[in-house]
Amino acid sequence: MARCLMQLKELRIVACGVEEIVAQEDGAKAAARLVFPKVTLLFLCKLPKLKWFYQGAHTSEWPLLKHLDVIGCDQIEILISKSLSFQERVEESQLKTSIQQPLFLVEEVAFPSLEALKISHMANLKIIWHNQLVEDSFFKLRLLEVKFCENLMSIFQSNMLIRFQSLEKLLVHDCGSLQEIFELQGQDVGDPQAVTTIPLKELDLRRLPKIKQDLHIVICGVEEIVAQEDGAEAVARLVFPKVTLPFLCKLPKLKWFYQRAHTSE
Structure with missing residues (x-):
């Protein structure tokens, strides 16, 4: 079964009680193929009951998607997954209780055009990516913003950085x-x-009380370590209470730690 929304360019779902984005047809057994050929923006915000994109076994294609926002959707198990039904994913997670499920679990190229990903107010989220992303997944991503994810343990795993x-x-x-x-x-x-x-x-890290004592920033094009807040005029106070080893190595474009007037501890 294939479903294709040919003309849809933006999909915004905000502040409602929806549990799924695409409903499963009665009696459908074959894996669904969901195609969104022209969608450039997917915005999911304040959907406290949202559990899945599609309940049955499926694959989805977003060839032109550039902006993806997932905000306050705390009940989501997996947003984009391989071709498994929700029930099969639940059974897998029950067999592997020590393994946390990521927000994105894909074995084929996902979001080949995605440039901006924003994730916030996801208190139950512990893992963002599957650690076996294929080569071209997220390879155009320019902006990643993660905020208010209280249980998230890390952003990137070492074997994923090349993506x-x-x-x-x-x-x-x-x-x-x-x-x-x-x-x-x-x-x-x-x-x-x-x-x-x-x-x-730009690398902007704020209010991360459990960040490890060693701060390593190595071999990248960052120009500043802490970014200035929009409209900030007062002298900033930067405090790193647990950092014992700041390590800055091979940063050819680094100009300053913080651009404006500040004190640091």
Whole structure:
């Protein structure tokens, strides 16, 4: 079964009690193929009962999607998945209770045109990506914004960094359980061959109380460490109470830690 919305360009669903985006046809057994050939924006906001995009086994295609926002959709199990039904995913998760399900679980190319991804107010989210993303998934992503995800443990796993070669701006705010941004376990950060280059221009980290003591920023195009808030005029106070080892290595475009007047501790 294939469903194709040929003319739809933007899909916005805001502040309602919807549990699924696309309803399953009665008696449907074959895996559904959901195609959105012209959609450039998907905006899901304040949907407290949303559980899945489509309940049955399915694949979905978003060839032109550039902007994806998922805000306050705390009951979502998996937003985009491989061709499994929701029930099968539940059975898998019950068999693997120690493994947390990611927001995106895909085995084929996902979002080949996506440039901006914003995730916020997702208190139950622990993992964003599946650790086996295929080569061209998210490879055009330029902006990643993650805010108010209280149980999120890390942003990127070490074996995934090569997928984000276009990432220029990374904002992470108010994630109370977050311990690390880039997981570099098993990598020698002093070896240029072992670390993936990411063309970051802006890295904005705020109110992350459990971030690990070592702050490593290595081999990227970041120009500043802490970004200025829009309209900020007062002298900023930057406090890093648990950092014992700041490590800045091979940052050829770094100009300053914080551009405006500030104190740091």
